[in-house]
Amino acid sequence: MVYSTMVLGWLGILIFLLILLTFQKITKNNEYTFLHLLLALMYAMWLPLPIVLYRLLESDLLLVGAVFGFVYLILLVAGMVLQTGHLAYISQHNEDGAIKDSYINYMMATLSHPYEGLVNVFKCIWAVFLGITFFNNGEVLMAGLMFLFGLASFII
Structure with missing residues (x-):
């Protein structure tokens, strides 16, 4: 499971880099549906990550964190799919401008x-x-980064 998660994780990172390198072209051509589809696929690639981290770090406390992480990724994928569906519907059924901006x-x-x-x-x-x-586990640098990431994300 660890190796498949690593492969999926790297595929997710490659999709992120693809988005990063083609973002201006995608937005210039108003391909927001494709962008959201790529984002949904990227987050779906990372779905096993919370469970694998829990199994690797062997912490009972992280089981609760893994549940929150898994729900976070599921909700992100669902949100991106809903946005993709909405954008696809609008682009297909609004050629005559019937749906207002x-x-x-x-x-x-x-x-x-x-x-x-x-x-x-x-x-x-x-x-x-x-x-x-x-x-x-004594990994103070990673702990500090996670605390900063958690607090910065909550504030922003």
């Missing part, structure tokens, strides 16, 4: 801002549990 913006704001804010709470909790586990 205000409705489109309302739906995207509903699917992104409050939803992603809730998802960030799960990410912060997961990062704090990771930080505690790293601290208990």
Whole structure:
């Protein structure tokens, strides 16, 4: 399971790099549906990560963190898929301009801002549990990074 998670993790990183390198071209061509589909695929590649980290670090405390991490990634994938579906629907059925821009913006704001804010709470909790586990294992640098990441994500 560790090796398959490493392969999936690196595939997720490659998708991230692909997004990073082609972001301007994607946005210039208004390919937001494709962008959200790539993001959903990237996060789906990382789904086994919380469980594998729990099994590798062998911390009972991290079991709770793994649940939050897994729920975080599931919610991200679901949110990206919903946004992809919305964008695909709008692009297919709005050629005549029947759907107003205000409705489109309302739906995207509903699917992104409050939803992603809730998802960030799960990410912060997961990062704090990771930080505690790293601290208990004597990995102070990683613990500090996880605590900073968790707190910075919660504040922002």
